[in-house]
Amino acid sequence: MAENDNDQPLLVADRLSKNYGRLTACCDVSFALYPGEVLAIVGESGSGKTTLLQLLSAQLAPSAGHVSYRMRDGVLRDLAALGEAERRFLFRTDWGYVHQDPALGLRMAVSAGANVGERLMAVGWNHYGRIRDTASSWLERVEIDIGRIDDAPRTYSGGMRQRLQIARNLVTEPRLVFMDEPTGGLDVSVQARLLDLLRNLVGELGLSAIVVTHDLAVARLLSHRVMVMKGGRVIETGLTDQVLDDPREPYTQLLVSSILPA
Amino acid sequence: MTAMIDIENAEKTFTMHLQGGVELPVVRGVSFQVGRGECVVLSGPSGAGKSSILKMIFGNYRCDAGQIGIRHGGEVIDLAQAEPRQILSVRRATIGYVSQFLRAVPRVPTIDVVAEPLIANGVARPEARRQAASLLKTLNIPERLWALPPSTFSGGEQQRVNIARGFISDLPILLLDEPTASLDAVNGAVVVDLIDEKKRAGVAMVAIVHDNQIRNLIADRVVDVTTFAAAA
Numbered sequence: 001m002a003e004n005d006n007d008q009p010l011l012v013a014d015r016l017s018k019n020y021g022r023l024t025a026c027c028d029v030s031f032a033l034y035p036g037e038v039l040a041i042v043g044e045s046g047s048g049k050t051t052l053l054q055l056l057s058a059q060l061a062p063s064a065g066h067v068s069y070r071m072r073d074g075v076l077r078d079l080a081a082l083g084e085a086e087r088r089f090l091f092r093t094d095w096g097y098v099h100q101d102p103a104l105g106l107r108m109a110v111s112a113g114a115n116v117g118e119r120l121m122a123v124g125w126n127h128y129g130r131i132r133d134t135a136s137s138w139l140e141r142v143e144i145d146i147g148r149i150d151d152a153p154r155t156y157s158g159g160m161r162q163r164l165q166i167a168r169n170l171v172t173e174p175r176l177v178f179m180d181e182p183t184g185g186l187d188v189s190v191q192a193r194l195l196d197l198l199r200n201l202v203g204e205l206g207l208s209a210i211v212v213t214h215d216l217a218v219a220r221l222l223s224h225r226v227m228v229m230k231g232g233r234v235i236e237t238g239l240t241d242q243v244l245d246d247p248r249e250p251y252t253q254l255l256v257s258s259i260l261p262a
Numbered sequence: 263m264t265a266m267i268d269i270e271n272a273e274k275t276f277t278m279h280l281q282g283g284v285e286l287p288v289v290r291g292v293s294f295q296v297g298r299g300e301c302v303v304l305s306g307p308s309g310a311g312k313s314s315i316l317k318m319i320f321g322n323y324r325c326d327a328g329q330i331g332i333r334h335g336g337e338v339i340d341l342a343q344a345e346p347r348q349i350l351s352v353r354r355a356t357i358g359y360v361s362q363f364l365r366a367v368p369r370v371p372t373i374d375v376v377a378e379p380l381i382a383n384g385v386a387r388p389e390a391r392r393q394a395a396s397l398l399k400t401l402n403i404p405e406r407l408w409a410l411p412p413s414t415f416s417g418g419e420q421q422r423v424n425i426a427r428g429f430i431s432d433l434p435i436l437l438l439d440e441p442t443a444s445l446d447a448v449n450g451a452v453v454v455d456l457i458d459e460k461k462r463a464g465v466a467m468v469a470i471v472h473d474n475q476i477r478n479l480i481a482d483r484v485v486d487v488t489t490f491a492a493a494a
Contacts, residue, residue, distance in 0.1 A: 192369060196368060246322070
């Protein structure tokens with residue numbers, strides 16, 4: 001591990017809170033994410049996981065606190081203070097965002113190839129042949145038959161759509177990917193394939209990722225570290241296998257013991 | 263002796279919040295050292311806390327008090343206090359763990375399950391696979407199974423895959439939780455040979471083995487876990 005680069009956090013959350021009127025969706029969350037690290041945010045619906053993900057990815061403004069991100073020049077910058085061009089750079093290139101519902105992350109009526117190529121064009125690629133070649137190689141990496149490159153994702157199955165969404169996100173070689181229940185709504189067999197694919201891609205590309213999931217098996221398979229949320233607060237955090245095998249908090253013990261054995 | 267593992271007064275209690283907050287003391291005052299090329303076997307009846315101690319040395323169970331010093335590169339890291347990323351770094355470069363059961367990832371072929379720790383440490387895939395193949399052959403896993411995921415294998419086969427995965431890396435510390443439990447005599451002897459090889463390479467090991475014969479073959483020292491009994 002290159003100590004110099006990896007010793008600096010990529011993203012830092014500092015006492016993040018979000019209120020909707022009197023309702024607190026997220027309260028006083030602080031952590032640092034390092035390069036190559038995968039962090040899972042677990043908890044049941046309504047625990048504030050998705051709100052936190054939206055705060056971290058600058059889609060929601062916090063009521064209090066800050067999110068800072070280390071830009072490619074090595075400088076840690078407050079997301080709230082970024083200019084429009086820098087924000088665009090993050091959304092189009094340096095970050096990926098995988099939605100639970102692929103229809104939110106894809107353009108359903110244009111071809112799969114164009115869905116992947118669009119991200120490249122947004123960062124200035126303009127050679128049709130090269131864009132198509134890169135798109136094809138990414139479809140291959142996510143195990144989509146090249147023969148389907150000209151079909152629109154509305155003709156795809158749920159699992160294929162999710163894999164296409166992943167290709168679209170990773171084609172610009174982001175450093176950080178946000179994922180909101182990436183396997184939610186998929187059949188179990190399709191889930192296993194997607195998880196295996198994600199796990200390999202994250203490892204090969206050395207990506208950092210923040211994954212929101214209510215599924216502890218997903219957290220175990222994908223993440224290095226886990227944060228357990230309840231009522232908008234982080235109640236327990238640590239190494240993933242430590243938190244899942246030796247949970248400390250009553251709520252975490254309840255979550256872990258509620259898994260039905262297969 | 264420079265100790266690779268230096269445990270001092272380590273302590274573990276489980277608090278069962280779902281059972282009305284019952285406190286379950288596991289071990290207390292755990293203290294021992296393991297040097298290079300040495301295999302320490304933990305002994306004691308089931309429930310004495312042998313596996314818990316092994317899991318604490320791997321950072322899988324949290325340690326409530328005391329120290330678990332691990333020589334990692336040029337420094338000593340106290341796993342009882344370490345940050346998650348330090349523990350991950352220790353697992354990547356220093357400590358391997360052979361659990362009793364294989365936790366297999368769906369769909370991944372056996373040969374890649376075994377090769378993965380090398381690939382994670384930067385060894386090229388073909389070379390990692392070559393070493394994995396040679397270890398699988400040593401452990402008598404038939405070549406026709408290598409391309410299949412191990413989830414459908416027999417208990418003994420899965421355990422041998424797990425051993426191959428644990429022994430493939432050149433890590434200076436290995437923790438072995440019942441590595442021979444579901445093996446026949448022939449394969450048990452293969453594991454004893456592999457452990458001897460690791461000793462000659464200077465690897466420090468902590469093992470749990472119930473089979474007396476195998477214990478006598480591999481143990482340089484026995485630590486009696488009942489002396490750490492925490493029951494009040």
